[in-house]
Amino acid sequence: MKDVTLKFQDHLTVGEFADRAGVSAPTLRFYEKRGLITSERTSGNQRRYSRAELRRVAFIRTAQKVGLSLDEIASALAELPDARTPNKADWQRLSSRWQDRLNAKIRTLENLRDELTNCIGCGCLSLKSCAIANRYDELAAQGPGPRRLLNT
């Protein structure tokens, strides 16, 4: 079992930071190269990450999971203050911009869960109740893809 003894130092080594953040060291280097996180160098030229950077990594990982691109994430993170650790208001302002988008994604996923679960193993394609039925491909006029599942 891994030793999870908490160390409350302000700056963590790459390994310590990677373990705590739940990402690999190469991922941290990638994030840093993209300007998403920053590190400091010791006199021996070793990276040290401020504990405050953990929140940025958590934000990056969460934003990726909800479908935001790294460019969008970078743009959002660029709005955070450099001179101080971002506070609650900074993070709230940043995440509030994505409320509508996140809510739409949640609705789509809920719809997908509810409608698709009904169809898996059913196969009836009932014109009255099936979410994936599309007689004569009438929904093509609305655009590509599964229109009923996406238009929520």
Ligand code: FES
């Ligand atoms: S296939 Fe039967 S409800 Fe969709």
